[in-house]
Amino acid sequence: MIRGVSQLQTLLPRESLLWIFAAQLVVLLPHFAHLPVWLVGAWCAAVYWRYQVFLGRREMPGKLIKLLAVSLAVAGLALTYRRWFALEPMVALLALSFTLKNIELASRRDALLSLLLAYFLAATLFVFEQTIPYAVYGIFCVVVITAALAAQQGRASARPKRALGLSARLLAQAVPVMLLLFVVMPRLGPLWAVPQNSSKASTGISDSMSPGDFSQLSKSAKPVLRIAFDGALPPPEQRYWRGLVYTHFDGRRWSEPDAGVYRWGRSNRAPGGDGSERPLPAVGPRYRYQVIMEPSQNPWLFALAWPHSETRGVRETDDDTLVYRSPVSARLAYAVHSWPRESIARAQSLNPLEQRRHLQLPASGNPRARQWAEARRREGMSAEEISAALLARYNRDFTYTLRPPELGRDTVDEFLFSTREGFCEHFASSYVFTMRAAGVPARVVAGYQGGEWVAQEEYLLVRQYDAHAWAEIWLPERGWVRVDPTAAVSPERIRDGLQSAAAEEFMQDALLPLHKFAFVSRLRLQWDMINYRWYQAVVRFDHERQQGLLQRLLGEVSPLRIALFLGVPILVALLLLLAWLNLSSRGPVLPPASRAYLRFCHRMARAGLPRKPGEAPGDYASRIEREMPRLGPMVRRITVAYEKAAYSDDESAEKQLRKLLRSFWPLRLLR
Structure with missing residues (x-):
């Protein structure tokens, strides 16, 4: 019994506990999206236990129960995450410590420690996202945590209006210091790097392509790239943002077997098709631009042909693409120079290894496409002539659609000689297969094509529905040459974008077809411009x-x-x-009720009836009733409210006093 009494004496008051729980919920809420479900349940159980202790229905857990809880929680983390040294497990460990603190939340010292942990957990929000909504929510978290700290000072400070008001004033006073430190504090890079959890789903273009993949991306309007040019803007037909090159075909899916092992090019050098390197020209026509890429959880980047970047962590590959040193888990900005293909000196032949790599086909399958290609080769056609014949066939007999029919085993034959309806991946895949069957080295390139020019901020906005696949063939006299079979079928797709090329089918599966409303499109574009300014001015302030x-x-x-x-x-x-x-410090600070009554006295003095020194509020009210009967009822109500607020500490009376004074103007009432 003595032990129970001593525990109750150390328990925090109800208001302090509720503020702590509110701060914890506000901080943990955005983390619930990536924390394991059992950890959310653990927090709810810990809060429930602690509240039962406050009600006297349970005791604070002993050492054995605490040890068991910690052991189960650590085992849960070990089973949930494949590796410990990654971002999400580290945040989960912090959230777990934050949660378990509730089962020993007994004193004011424990409360302060829990709230200090809340500040750290709130800061981890910006490890995952640095967008404007997260920034606003982060400020809200800090306001609530600071209010919870203020609420630990006593019952009067725990009132929501008073605690939040004090928190807002404290943080408002800190804003100038924050802005000053933001400008002058040295911008240091991270002292260490914690990788993202590899199990997180990737978005956008993947490391392989099969029929239907790109038509799925066409259903999303999420931004992918924002590109600002320093100088000339390439025309629409040149806006091919290369990301991946597929060389291996298994009969249905294109992929790159060595996607995880990139063949690096050298700085300021352009790779040649025979494995040699060619120097990039120091002068001449080129595009200079800055790319801001949304997180994709993949290492490949996007740029125009023949790219070169000096951004730290960005490397060039022999396939004429860019990759980052790790999967892109947050917005990434990188600068690129790109040269037109005709300005680069190239090798005149592919080495045997590259020749085999770009002529690879399955041993069997798609016999009609093979026969067609072999017939063109027996006719003595050159690579350009075979390509022109195939493109003419696309232009004459095929339809561009976002809803292509499903294909069976021989995907190329069914597309070329049966369905003849497809999206960009159908045209690129069938073109490369047929050119390889004709003995012409070819490859599929995946990326994005086009983009919407945002004139107000002067950047190009590329969305997921701009995903595109095209082809490249090797010509001895010209090197790798881009060929886009989609352009032969639907040139407006390249010139004006997907929305123009497939207007009737565009976003047809969307629950709310917001793209059909012009004002909604303008609002979305305005929001994107605000995000662009935010990233440029705040996130990228290096x-x-x-x-x-x-x-x-x-x-x-x-x-x-x-x-x-x-x-x-x-x-x-x-x-x-x-x-x-x-x-x-010159005079005592009056309570709110006394300050309000003092305003009442000043107004009566201006009306010609000042309060006498030492006159009690009740006597003053009686005198006003005798000399100014029209004001008597209102003055009596004000005096009664003041006496209740001042002498009985009645909060409702204080509110009533302020309300009465808002409408009490003696000079107006006496007219």
Whole structure:
């Protein structure tokens, strides 16, 4: 019995507990999307147990129960995650510590520790996302946590309006310091890197392609790339954003067997088809642009042909593509230079290994396509002539559609000689197969084509529905040449985009066809521009941008000028604070009810009936009733509300007093 009494004496009051639980829920809520379900259940169970302790129905758990809870939780993490040293397990471990703290939440010290952990967990939100909604929600989390800290000071401070008001004032006072530190604090890179959990689903273009894959991507309007050009903008027919090259075909699916082992090119060098390298020209026609790529959980990047990037972590491959050092798990910005193909010197032949790689076909299957290709070769046609004949066939007999019919075993034969309806992957796949069957090295290229030009911010917006597949063939005198069979069937797809080429089928499966409403499209575009500005101004505020801003503000970045830039605002703020403290210390701070009644007295004085020194509120009200009978009922109600608020600490009376004073203006009432 003595033990139970001692425990009850150390328990936190109800208001403190509720504020702690509210702060925990607000912080954990966005993490519920990627935390395991059992951890969410563990938090609910810990909160329930702790509240039962407060009600006196249970005791605080002993050492054995705590040890069992920790052991089960750690075992759950070990079974849930394949590897520990990754981002999600680290956040889950922090959330787990945060959760288990509830079963020993007994004193004010435990409460403060739990809320300090909440600040750290709130900061982990920005490890996953740095968007505007997350930033707004992060600020909301900080407001609630700070209010919960204020609520630990006593019952009066735990009132929601008072706690949230104090939190908002404290954080508002910290905003200037935050902005100042954001501008001047050194922008250091991470001291260590924690990889993302590899089990997280990837988005966008995958490492293989089969009929129907790209038509599925056409149902999504999510942004993929935002591209700002430094100089000329390529025409629509040149906006081919290369990402992957597929060389292996198993009869249905195109893939790249060595997708995980990239053949790197060298800096400032262009790979040749025979394995040699060609120097990239230092001058001449080229496109310079900055790409902001949305997270895809894949390492491949997207750029125009013959790309070169000096962004840290970005490498070029022998397949004329770019890859990042790790899967792209957050927005990534990289700068690229691309040269037109005709400006690059090329090898005149493929080496034997590359020749076999780009002529590979299954041993059997699609006999009609093989026969057609062999017939063209026996006729003595060159590679360009065979290509032109095949493209003419597409142009004459085929239909471009987002709803192609399903294909069976011999996908190429069924498409070329039966269905004749398809999306870009059908045309690219059948074209490359047929050209290989004719003895012409060919490959499938996957990426995005086109994009919407946002004139207000001057960037090109590429969405998921811009996903595209095309082909490249090797010509000895020209090297790799892009051939887009889709352009032979639907040139408006390349010139004007998918929405124009397939207007009747575009986004037909969407629950809400918002693209049909012009004002909704404008709103979406405005929101994307806001996100673009946010990323450019805040998320990408790196060391280089910081130095440029400081040079514009200070003229020269030196320790003395930075010290003055920091010191002068801080000194001014301290002087203002001292002046305010000096003024506020001259007299006692009146309670809210007394301040409200003082306003009432000032208004009556302006009406010609001031309060006498030492006159009690009731006597003053009686005198007003005698001398100004029209004001008597209102004055009596104000006086009664004031006496209840001042002497009985009645919060409802204080609210009533403020409400009455809002409509009490003696000079107006006496007219």
